[in-house]
Amino acid sequence: MxxxxxxxxxxxxxxxxxxxxxxxxxxxxxxxxxxxxxxxxxxxxxxxxxxxxxxxxxxxxxxxxxxxxxxxxxxxxxxxxxxxxxxxxxxxxxxxxxxxxxxxxxxxxxxxxxxxxxxxxxxxxxxxxxxxxxxxxxxxxxxxxxxxxxxxxxxxxxxxxxxxxxxxxIALHIGDMRISMLLVLQALLSLGVLIFVARLVNRTATARIEGNDEISPSMRVLMVKVMQITLYGIAFFVAMRAVGVDLTGLAVLSGAIGVGLGFGLQKVVSNLVSGVIILLDKSIKPGDVISLGETFGWINSLGARYVSITTRDGKEYLIPNEDLITGQVVNWSHSNDFVRLDIFFGTAYGNNPHDVRRIAIAAAASVQRVLPDKPPVCHIVGFGDSSVDYILRFWIRDPTGGLTNIRGNVYLALWDAFAENGIDIPFPQREVRLLGNERGLTE
Incomplete structure (x- = not known):
């Protein structure tokens, strides 16, 4: 009534x-x-x-x-x-x-x-x-x-x-709270204006942060994310208070919702926390070359839930942050961009090992991406069944340019150098004999 x-x-x-x-x-x-x-x-x-x-x-x-x-x-x-x-x-x-x-x-x-x-x-x-x-x-x-x-x-x-x-x-009563159409329109207009101001401040501050070379890339991402959440949160609460909305009930409701989300969205929360840890410990950052399992590429961006990795074939993988925290990650450019690569090969026993080492080092040094200030080295690692086994080590400083292609170029340089100097690359040979008496063979 x-x-x-x-x-x-x-x-x-x-x-x-x-x-x-x-x-x-x-x-x-x-x-x-x-x-x-x-x-x-x-x-x-x-x-x-x-x-x-x-x-x-x-x-x-x-x-x-x-x-x-x-x-x-x-x-x-x-x-x-x-x-x-x-x-x-x-x-x-x-x-x-x-x-x-x-x-x-x-x-x-x-x-x-x-x-x-x-x-x-x-x-x-x-x-x-x-x-x-x-x-x-x-x-x-x-x-x-x-x-x-x-x-x-x-x-x-x-x-x-x-x-x-x-x-x-035109109003609606919810308990002691009165929500009118005027209040809703004022809230929307105030929120729109404040979000516009927050976006403008965020854009200006983001440009300054990203242009500061003294801050590491991971810290730039973290600072931008924290600033966005802070500015938009302030805009929302100021807009609500400006139109007279009591936020006490909203705080209690948000606490209850947070508890429910904590149980129902454990993986999402885990990825969010892992993303913050990654940004704080600077273990990976945009531009790093990493390999995780079968995935090898460079980090394109760090997100709140995942990390975007672009491979050499143009594919973009979205790796959850939790996998980067709990799994084994190889960061090829964590502390510096230098990467050492190893190549194994073998030569015939008839070739002088001293000449082989000298020719292999010169061949690797002639490849463009191999660093001259960290010269290649070549060592004998064993005497095999049909070859003398060697390891050739060389350094590069641009892993984003690819690893397979530089190994292929060094192999081609070795092939040309060995062919020019008469170095033989042996391959296994087998001789099959049929044993038995003369009668058994004729039968």
Missing amino acids: ELDDTFAAQASNILQIGKELIGQAEVFLATLLRPWNFYQILIAIGLLALAHILRAVLAPRLHAWMRTREGWPRWRMRYLVVVHKRLRAIFFVVLIWTVVLIMREVTWPSRSYLLGIVANLATAWLIVAFGTRLIANPILRSVVRYGAWVWITLRILGLTEESENLLDT
């Missing part, structure tokens, strides 16, 4: 406010029928048509000029694109303010009153359109843009108080 009375009271208030708005709208429409007001409407329509003609003439020329600006920064080209799209509105604002200023000088202010309202509306809408272009998220940009347009329109027309009363009448 009490709930029915509440809804009845809300419906009565909505009808009363609606009647007031309709009455004001009727008065406003009646004023439009006056001669000078009607002339002002015709002037505004004519100026809009003139702005459309100017855009049709000048827009192609501006577009052709923009195509010649290839060396300009990206952000400047984006603003030029926005200007190109809003040329009609820009021309209309310039034209209508020119007409309003002239009419205020040569005639009574009342005869340019409607034109002044239209000029203020057009200018405010244009400013909002340019300002919201800085918001990257399309959904958030649309919410902020249309919300600002509606609020500015009501403000200029003097309907703010009635509209606020109407929106505040």
Whole structure:
């Protein structure tokens, strides 16, 4: 019974406010029928048509000029694109303010009153359109843009108080909390503006952090992630407090949800914690060359849940952070970029081992990526059944360029050098004898 009375009271208030708005709208429409007001409407329509003609003439020329600006920064080209799209509105604002200023000088202010309202509306809408272009998220940009347009329109027309009363009448009670449509719209608008500010600050700070060579790559990633979470969290809580939302119940609810998520999303939480550990201990960082099991490649990016690894064949593997913490990872460039590679080969017993070692070292040193300041070495490692076995060791400092290809190039250099100097590479040979008496063979 009490709930029915509440809804009845809300419906009565909505009808009363609606009647007031309709009455004001009727008065406003009646004023439009006056001669000078009607002339002002015709002037505004004519100026809009003139702005459309100017855009049709000048827009192609501006577009052709923009195509010649290839060396300009990206952000400047984006603003030029926005200007190109809003040329009609820009021309209309310039034209209508020119007409309003002239009419205020040569005639009574009342005869340019409607034109002044239209000029203020057009200018405010244009400013909002340019300002919201800085918001990257399309959904958030649309919410902020249309919300600002509606609020500015009501403000200029003097309907703010009635509209606020109407929106505040539409409310829902949850316990002691009252959530009205006005509160929801204010929260969305405040959140959109604060997220825009947080994104702008985050973008500026991220550029400074990533441009600081004194900070390690892993610490840059960690600082950027922590800053993003902090800024967006502050934006959310400030927006909620600004519109009067009590966050005490939200804290209790979030604690209960956190406990449930801790049990249900153990792997996700484990990966998140492992990601933070990786960033703190600097065991791997973007650009490092690592191998994990059968996966060999360089780290493309460090994420909150996984690490992106790009292999030589162009495949991108997303390795969970937990695997990098609990598994054995070979980081080829952890402390430095130097990598030593080993090649095994064998030569015939008839070749002088001293000559073989000298020729092998010279062949490896002739390959382009082999480091001359860490010269190759060659050692005998054993006497095999059909060959003298050697190991050839050499250093490179660019593992991102690949390991298999440099081994192949060294093998080719050895082949050419051995062929040129008469070094034989033996291969196993087997002789098969059939034993038996002469009678058994003939049978």
